[in-house]
Amino acid sequence: MTKVKFPTFSYPKARQSDAKETFHHKHEIDNKFDWMENPDSNETIKFCNDQNQITDDFLKLYPRREFLKTTFEKANNYEKYGTPSRNSEETNHFYFWHNSGLQNQFVFYQADKDNATVAESREFLNLNTMDPEGTTSLLSSKFSPNGQLWAYALSKSGSDWTTVHFKNTNSFEDDPDKLERVKYSCLEWSKDNAGVFYNSYPDQEGKVDGTETTKAASQRLYYHKMGTDQSQDILIAEYPDEPEWMLEAEVSTCGLYLWASEKAVNEPINTFTVR
Numbered sequence: 001m002t003k004v005k006f007p008t009f010s011y012p013k014a015r016q017s018d019a020k021e022t023f024h025h026k027h028e029i030d031n032k033f034d035w036m037e038n039p040d041s042n043e044t045i046k047f048c049n050d051q052n053q054i055t056d057d058f059l060k061l062y063p064r065r066e067f068l069k070t071t072f073e074k075a076n077n078y079e080k081y082g083t084p085s086r087n088s089e090e091t092n093h094f095y096f097w098h099n100s101g102l103q104n105q106f107v108f109y110q111a112d113k114d115n116a117t118v119a120e121s122r123e124f125l126n127l128n129t130m131d132p133e134g135t136t137s138l139l140s141s142k143f144s145p146n147g148q149l150w151a152y153a154l155s156k157s158g159s160d161w162t163t164v165h166f167k168n169t170n171s172f173e174d175d176p177d178k179l180e181r182v183k184y185s186c187l188e189w190s191k192d193n194a195g196v197f198y199n200s201y202p203d204q205e206g207k208v209d210g211t212e213t214t215k216a217a218s219q220r221l222y223y224h225k226m227g228t229d230q231s232q233d234i235l236i237a238e239y240p241d242e243p244e245w246m247l248e249a250e251v252s253t254c255g256l257y258l259w260a261s262e263k264a265v266n267e268p269i270n271t272f273t274v275r
Contacts (some may be wrong), residue, residue, distance in 0.1 A: 009057070012050035015043070037213055077101040084114045088147025093169060095124065104134025110169070124172060125152070142187040142196070149175065149226070151187050151196050159210025160184065164198060166226070179230055181208055183216055184246045184263070190274055191255030195225040197236065199247055217243035221260060236260070237270060 016032035023029065036044055059065060082097030094114045097106040105128050109121040127136050139162050141152035148169055153162035164179035164187065185199035201208075201216045221237040224230065237260050239245050246263040251274060260270045 009054050011054065012047055014047065039211055039213060073102060080106070082106065084111065084116070086114070087143040087150070087169065088145060090145075091147035091169070093147065096121075103128050105137060108138075122172070124150075124169075125167070127154075131156075140185070140187055142189060143169070144189045144193045145191055146193050148193065151189070153182060153185065153187065155210075157210060161208045161210055164196075175226070177224070177226055177228075177230075179224060179233075183208075184219065186247070186249050188249050188251055188258075190223070191251060195223055197221060197223050197249045197251070197258065199249075219246050221247045221249055 014033060015035065017034055019031040019034040020028050021031040021034075035041065036047070038044055078101055080099040080101075084094045084096040086094050092112060094111045094116065096109055096111065096116075098109055098118055099106045105126075107123060107128065108125040109116075109118060110124040111121040113120075125138075127138065128134065130136060135157045137155050137158075139153045139155045139160075141150060143150050150167045150169055151164055152167065153164045155162045160183050162182045162185070164182050164185075166175035166177050167173070168175060179198060179200070181200050181202055181204060182198055183201055186197060188197040189195070190197070199219050199221055201219055203218065204212075204214070204216055206212050206214055218238065218240055220235060222233040223236055224233045236249070236258070237247060242262075248261050248263045250259045250261075251257070252259070256274055257271055258274050
């Protein structure tokens with residue numbers, strides 16, 4: 001194999017400031033690179049671009065790069081099926097995920113039997129056509145008890161922030177309802193199919209696209225009634241004295257009660273009556 005001579009480079013110099021930070025009211029430490037905490041500043045952007053340029057120049061000269069790319073694609077280029085499942089006892093529809101080989105995202109199909117092929121099924125959700133770049137993904141979803149509506153949370157560019165949409169399982173059309181500023185959320189339908197319980201950070205300051213450096217705190221649990229604006233959603237629970245709590249909600253089998261628990265330890269916090 002021919003020996004490749006990689007280019008020499010000088011790693012971009014990171015400016016050091018005189019900034020200091022105090023922890024626990026008494027421990028002072030140097031924070032010389034505090035300017036990097038602002039990812040949108042011109043200085044931080046230039047520093048990252050300079051690093052990327054060094055990496056790109058280095059990898060372009062690697063002689064087996066194309067071989068590895070071709071080999072990885074060949075190894076992954078095969079048809080993949082997910083396990084079919086029925087969305088509700090009240091419908092005759094089955095759903096499954098499918099990837100033809102190298103699609104960025106799996107496609108969600110609706111079928112009339114549990115062993116249907118793609119050719120025998122209907123394309124229910126295809127994120128590849130919604131976002132050709134392949135950076136939009138599904139983080140969570142839940143069918144309504146009667147199977148008529150599907151709540152699904154979409155994330156962009158790997159962000160934990162999602163937008164919840166609602167799709168009609170008969171017409172395949174998206175409902176006008178939409179939930180924003182949703183993060184680390186449950187999606188729990190009320191038994192009457194009238195709406196969903198979900199989690200949100202409505203007071204988050206600045207950006208909510210995954211590039212923010214501020215910490216999300218004081219998650220709230222809401223109930224959204226279908227056909228209403230998100231601004232009208234009912235606040236079910238909040239715990240301002242516990243800003244790091246993330247809530248999980250579950251409707252009882254009888255549909256009369258809602259249990260709220262803290263996700264990290266799964267301990268019950270409160271029980272609410274569903275009206």
